[in-house]
Amino acid sequence: IVNKQTSEPMPVPIARPHEPEMQQPPQFPSATPGMQPSYNNDASGLPLGLRTPPSGSPVVPQMQPPHMQPYMHQASQPYPQPAYPVSPGALYQFQPSGAPQPQPMTLTGQLRLFEADELPSHYKLGAARKRWFTYIVAGVIAISIAAAATFFIIRATRDGTPTTGSIMFESNPPGADxxxxxxxxxxxTPYRLEGVTVGTSHDIRIELARYTAYIDTVNIPKTGREVPVLALLKQVTGKLRILSKPDGAEVWLDGRQVGRTPAKLEGLDMTAKRLELRLKDHQPHIQDLTWPATGQIDLDIKLQR
Structure with missing residues (x-):
């Protein structure tokens, strides 16, 4: 068996078809401006692309999970790189010789890159909620104002406009005409006069014996509100003017001598009733007094012998 195995020729490996090399993702374009392939732009509007690795560097496929592998035409590093030379017009950027090999940006990095950009306010959920909240508050306020206006309009229509008013008469002291x-x-007094037409004016007078009369003009408002009238009556004192023939007679009022003729007496109590004139060698003159509303009495008396 050993000799047999020794004499057998060595197995020849089976030739396999040539496996194509993994194509490197497109690098910075070498075409003239206007003919280069299109690339995506970042948030600032600058073109995105992959830099050309150093000359002679082998292309080693990255054996990473799919979610960790970079996408074609996506930025793997911030662009432009600081301190890298830039072509005139900033159309291209060149990697200096000896620069370290850049690391491809993963899917997570791509997502973080998008997180760094500021989204417009109308795409934000918080802004939409604030906008809807503002609309709701404005609607509630508008409905409240409309409800209040409707309430007052209905109330005014239901109550109607009054056509008559009233006057409340009072006096001190009471019991006046x-x-x-x-x-x-x-x-x-006191008395309430009702059924007075609104928008009218009236003359009133309140009188009480031995008091000064109260005179006024009242206007009845269109709202029908009651008009109060309070008369503070001032007491009237009596005035007595007496002439006699002959002069010099004694004047007695309710048994009390108050002067001699001719006499002009003021501030008298209007309850006084009995007047008497006395003169020597003449008959006494006795008279009952009736005081008028004005409180003034004028007398001209001729004494008898």
């Missing part, structure tokens, strides 16, 4: 447009009312 009331004159409304020169007509005496049967009631005395």
């Amino acid at each position: 009331i004159y409304f447009d020169n007509e005496r009312l049967t009631e005395k």
Whole structure:
């Protein structure tokens, strides 16, 4: 068996078809401007691309999971690189000789690159929520204003415009007579007069014996509001002017001597009732007093012997 194995020829390896090399992703274009292939742009508008590796560097495929492998025509490093030479017009950037081999950017890096860019406000969920919140608040305010306006309009329509008003008469002291447009009312103060037409004016007078009369003009408002009238009556004192023939007679009022004729007495109590004149060699003159509303009495008396 050993001799047999020794005499057998060595197996010849089977020739396999030539496996094509993995194509390197396109590098910076060598064509003239305007003829180069299209590349993506970053957020600033500059072209994105892969730099050309140093001459003679073998292409070694990266055996990494799919999500860690770079995409074609995607940036693997920030562009442009700081301190790298740039062609006139900044169309191309050249890698200096001896520069370290750049590391391809992974899918995670690509996503982080997009995270660094600022999205427009109308694409942000937070901005949309704020915008909808503003619309909702504005709608609630508009509905509230409309409801309030409707309420007041309905209330004004339901209540209607009043056509009559009232006057409340009061006096101090009470029990005075009331004159409304020169007509005496049967009631005395205090009294409420109702059914007075709105928008009208009226003359009123309140009188009480031995008090100064209260005179005024009242206007009835169109709202129908009640008009109050309060008369603070001032008490009237009596005035007595007495002449006699002959002069010099004594003047007695309710049994009390108050002067001699001719006499002009003021501030008298209007409750006084009895007046008497006395003169020597003449008969006494006795008279009952009736005080008028003005409180003034004028007398001219001729004494008898």
